[in-house]
Amino acid sequence: MATSKKLSAFFCYSFLLCLLFTTNQTMSESDHMETFCNKPSGNFIRNSTYHTNLNALLSALSNQSSLANYYNLTTGLASDTVHGMFLCTGDVNRTTCNSCVKTATTEIAKNCTNNREAIIYYFDCMVRYSDKIFLSTLETQPNTLWWSTDLIPKTFGKFGERLSDKMGEVIVKSSMLSSSLTPYYLMDTTRFDNVYDLESIVQCTPYLDPGNCTTCLKLALQEMIDCCGDKRWAMIWTPKCLVSFDTYNSSLSPLPSPTHSGSFSIRGCNKLGGMVLAVAASVLAFLGL
Ligand SMILES: *[C@@H]1O[C@H](CO)[C@@H](O)[C@H](O)[C@H]1NC(C)=O
Ligand SMILES: *[C@@H]1O[C@H](CO)[C@@H](O)[C@H](O)[C@H]1NC(C)=O
Ligand SMILES: *[C@@H]1O[C@H](CO)[C@@H](O)[C@H](O)[C@H]1NC(C)=O
Ligand SMILES: *[C@@H]1O[C@H](CO)[C@@H](O)[C@H](O)[C@H]1NC(C)=O
Ligand SMILES: *[C@@H]1O[C@H](CO)[C@@H](O)[C@H](O)[C@H]1NC(C)=O
Ligand SMILES: *[C@@H]1O[C@H](CO)[C@@H](O)[C@H](O)[C@H]1NC(C)=O
Ligand SMILES: *[C@@H]1O[C@H](CO)[C@@H](O)[C@H](O)[C@H]1NC(C)=O
Numbered sequence: 001m002a003t004s005k006k007l008s009a010f011f012c013y014s015f016l017l018c019l020l021f022t023t024n025q026t027m028s029e030s031d032h033m034e035t036f037c038n039k040p041s042g043n044f045i046r047n048s049t050y051h052t053n054l055n056a057l058l059s060a061l062s063n064q065s066s067l068a069n070y071y072n073l074t075t076g077l078a079s080d081t082v083h084g085m086f087l088c089t090g091d092v093n094r095t096t097c098n099s100c101v102k103t104a105t106t107e108i109a110k111n112c113t114n115n116r117e118a119i120i121y122y123f124d125c126m127v128r129y130s131d132k133i134f135l136s137t138l139e140t141q142p143n144t145l146w147w148s149t150d151l152i153p154k155t156f157g158k159f160g161e162r163l164s165d166k167m168g169e170v171i172v173k174s175s176m177l178s179s180s181l182t183p184y185y186l187m188d189t190t191r192f193d194n195v196y197d198l199e200s201i202v203q204c205t206p207y208l209d210p211g212n213c214t215t216c217l218k219l220a221l222q223e224m225i226d227c228c229g230d231k232r233w234a235m236i237w238t239p240k241c242l243v244s245f246d247t248y249n250s251s252l253s254p255l256p257s258p259t260h261s262g263s264f265s266i267r268g269c270n271k272l273g274g275m276v277l278a279v280a281a282s283v284l285a286f287l288g289l
Contacts, residue, residue, distance in 0.1 A: 031123040034144040037112030049080040057084045058105040065101035084129035090185030100125035138212040139239045147234035171217045197248040204241045216241040
């Protein structure tokens with residue numbers, strides 16, 4: 001099923017240049033958001049031990065994604081050590097997680113041919129590898145932010161205020177659910193005025209302590225609200241957390257169940273027929289490197 005939907009995205013290329021795209025595109029099974037090959041991290045030599053370790057790591061991540069929504073792994077020794085992980089969003093099933101991570105591991109190897117460090121984001125998952133330890137460090141870059149070009153209708157009263165309050169509340173709740181080994185995932189759906197439903201999702205990567213998880217979510221939420229507090233939906237992935245919201249006309253449907261399908265699958269996009277609208281003067285760094 002291919003659905004047409006307007007999308008915008010804030011892209012940051014090469015960790016330096018940010019471009020704003022607006023595009024009207026066809027959605028399909030592919031739901032790639034953005035790939036960051038960290039060039040400053042240096043290159044490895046083709047068929048080197050690092051390369052072999054990376055391939056083994058990506059293959060293991062791909063295999064593990066049929067078993068769980070999260071996995072981290074380290075392969076190799078000394079300067080040939082590669083650390084890696086994947087995380088699927090808390091609302092996708094094993095099949096979707098597995099197929100997302102399979103595609104992601106293939107694409108990251110193909111597109112970041114010999115970079116020692118890279119990260120790839122999809123609407124349903126993210127995959128990352130690095131020659132450095134990163135699991136418990138708080139990082140906010142590189143991130144990817146997508147939003148609907150459809151604006152919130154005027155009939156959705158006090159939307160901005162409610163979005164900010166509700167998501168702040170969900171972040172606080174998610175920190176109370178956390179244990180150090182489980183992904184901090186929480187989805188909330190609240191109906192306002194019997195006019196609209198607001199679905200909020202927050203999630204951190206495991207091994208991030210609760211304090212840093214909360215910090216990550218708050219920073220991501222702020223960035224999302226600043227750009228997209230008046231949009232029908234938006235989603236931001238950072239290396240350590242995910243924040244997204246979606247809205248529904250409640251008169252049209254019963255309150256969506258926590259496992260409702262469709263809303264995520266139509267968010268993906270597979271091609272950019274877009275045009276450059278603006279260049280934002282924002283310089284980003286792959287923090288901590
Ligand atoms: C790397 O390995 C592949 C497959 O094992 C081989 O076809 C290729 O020639 C090798 N390349 C180099 C530069 O050694
Ligand atoms: C992943 O699964 C494939 C197919 O079952 C297998 O050939 C491969 O060895 C596995 N890789 C790892 C690292 O477990
Ligand atoms: C994942 O990372 C944690 C924290 O570094 C470590 O204790 C655990 O052994 C790792 N898991 C695997 C499968 O390597
Ligand atoms: C990989 O690179 C190709 C060519 O640059 C591009 O068309 C494709 O969208 C990229 N895919 C991903 C997943 O980054
Ligand atoms: C956040 O993580 C850093 C390591 O990246 C750690 O030093 C710091 O104590 C953590 N902060 C909190 C509030 O736990
Ligand atoms: C939702 O309601 C608004 C006005 O309240 C309307 O403009 C919009 O078309 C509706 N959306 C759908 C999908 O029906
Ligand atoms: C998993 O979710 C996808 C997308 O929502 C759905 O199409 C598929 O049927 C689900 N698979 C299972 C086994 O539940």
